[in-house]
Amino acid sequence: MRILVVEDDRTTADYISEGLRQEGHAVDALAQGREALVRATTEDYDVLVVDRMLPGLDGLSLVKALRAARVATPVLFLTSLGGVDDRIEGLNAGGDDYLVKPFAFGELSARVAALARRPRMQEAVTELVAGDLRMDLLARRVTRSGQEIDLLPREFALLEQLLRRKGRVLTRTMLLESVWDIRFDPQTNVVETHVSRLRAKIDKPFETELIKTVRGAGYRIEG
C-alpha cells in the first residue's frame, strides 16, 4: 500500500513511517499541511495519516480542502485532543477514523489496514466462513465442524466483526467501538473477558484455535 504520513513531530513521524515500512508499505512522510495538500491531490495514495495540529495549514483544513477537491482517499486523524467534540469535528471534516495520542503502533497499523481495505460497496453477504466455522447471518446460526454452537447476541456480534475482517487485526478499542459503540477506554479488561467467553465456545472444544491474540495489538481470526 502507498501511505502518506503528515506529522510535524519528527520522532512520531519516523516511528510511524518505519513501522509501516517494516510491514511492507510504501510510506511518504511530510511535516507541512500545504505540501501534503499538493502531494495528496497529485499522487495516488491508499491511506492518509494526518496529524490534526500542523504548522501552516492544519490537519482539519487540509482534509476539508482535499474533500472539496474530490480526493476520496481514506484519512486517519492523529490527535492530542481526545474530547468527543474533537472527534466529531474530525469526522465531519471528512476524516474516516480518529486515533488519540499516545497510541501503540499496533493500534495505528490495525486501523490503517481497516481503512485501506474498507469495501467500497457493502456486498450482500449471508454467510461468513473461517476454516470449518460457518456463520449464517440470516438464521443467526453458528456451526463448527457441522456442530451447532449456541452464542449470546453480543458473542455473535463479536464473532461477526472478527469474521468480517478475517485475517486482519482488530484492536480492543476497535471492538469496543464496533460491537458496543463505546468510545472511551474502560479501566477493566472487558474485551478480554468477552473474547475468552467466545473462545470457550468456539475454540476450546475443537482441535485448532481460530481466534489468535496479536501481542500489543488485539485479535485476529484466521482463515
Next chain:
Amino acid sequence: MARLGLPALRRSTPVRLAAFLVALFACVSLLSFGVTYLVIRNRLETGMRADLEQTMAGFSAAPSASALAALIANQGAVTDPSQRILTYLAPNGQVFGNVALSRGPEGFLYIDLGPNPTGARRDYLGLAGNFFGGQLIVAANRAPVTALATTFLDVLLASLLPTIVIAIGGGLYLARRSRARVDRIVATLDRLSSGDLSARVVPMPGAHDLAAIGEGVNRLAVRQEAATEALRQVSADIAHDLKTPIQRLAVQLDRLAAADGMPEAGAALAGEAREEASRIVATFQSLLQIAQIEGGSPKARFAPVDLAEVARTFAEIYEPAADDAGQSLTLHLPGGPVTVQGDRSLLGQALANLIENALRHTPPGSRITVTLHGGAQPVLEVADTGPGIPAAERQNVLRRLYRLERSRTTPGSGLGLALVAAIADLHGAALTLDDAAPGLVVRLAFGRADSAP
C-alpha cells in the same frame, strides 16, 4: 417571538399591574359615586318629608272631621293620584280623597299602588296622622328618587367602563411590548445555559430597565465565552505540549522493548514503563474531560437517551469481568424504555465508572446490582455488598484525585467519581452515595424526563 396566550398574560407583570390599578380605580370610583348618591338621595327624601309635613299641617287647620273630609274630597278631585295622594279615613269608616287606602300606624310610610308582592318598589313616600278620630294620609310620588338612582348608574357606566377598557388595553399593549423584550432575554439565557456561548441579546432602543438587563446578560456572556475559550485554548495547548513528549516516550519505550539483544527482564520493564505513560495520559485525559463537561459545551449535543438500553449494554459488558473476579453483576430494569435528555456517551461512561468502582473496591463474592427505576424522575443506581464508604468520607470521594486511605493500593486515577459527579451535574441529575447496609449504593436521580435539565 412567542404568541401571548392567556396563561402567559396572567403572568405578565404589566398586565397584572394594569389589572390591579383598574380594580383599585374602580373601587375608589364606586365608593365615591355611592357616597354622593346616598347624600343626594338623603337630601331629596328630607325635602319630601318636610313638604309632606307642611301639607299635613295645612290640612290639620280644619275645625272638624266633616270639614277635613270635605276639604280632602275637594282637593283630591283636582289632584293627580300619580303625583300626590290625599286620603282621609273618617271615624265612621268612610274613605275620602283620590286613592282608597287602609288605616295604619301614624308616621312616615312607603306606599305602593297595585299588586306588589315584595314591597320593594316604594312608589310613594307617605305621612299618616290621626285627626278627629280618623286618619289623614298624604303621600308624594318618589319618582325623582328612583330617577336619581338610574342617572347615577348611567353616569357610572359611562365613565367607568371606558376607563377599564382603556386601562386593560394599555396594559396589554405594554405587556406585549415588554413581553417581547423579556422573551428575547429569556431565549438568550436558555441558549447560554445550554452551552451556546455565542448567544447575545439584541440591543433594545431606549434606556429602560429591560435594556439594562439585556446589556448585563451580554456582558456576562462575553466574559463566559472568553473564559471558556481560554480554557479550551489552555486545554489544547497542554494536550499538545504534554502529549507529544509522552507520545515520543511511548515510541522510545516500544523501540527499547523490541531492540535486538534486549533481555526479557528489560523488555518487561520497558513494557511496564509504557503502561505508566498510558496511565499518565488517562489521568490527564480525565481532568481535561471534567473541565470540558463543567464548561457545559456537551449540552449542545443533548438528545433523547434510553437509560434502559445504556444500563443493559454496560451490565452486559461488565458481567463476564465480574464473573471472572468471583463477583456477580445483576441488572433490574423497568418494563419499557426510560428516556432522558442527555449525551449517551457520557451517561455510559458515568455508569461504566460506577460499575468499575464497585468491581475494584469489593472483595470476591460481592454482589453488584445495577437498578433502573423508571417514571417521570428516573433513578439509576449501582449497589454493592462491599465495605462501603464511611458517612464522613462520602462527600470527599466526589472530589478530584481524592482517594480513601485503603484504596491507595488499588489501581485507578481517583477521578472516576469526580467525572461521574460532573456528568450528573451536566444532566441536572442528583448524585448521592448511601449505605446499602452492607455496602455502598450510588444513585443518579434525574429530573423530569421531558424537560431540559
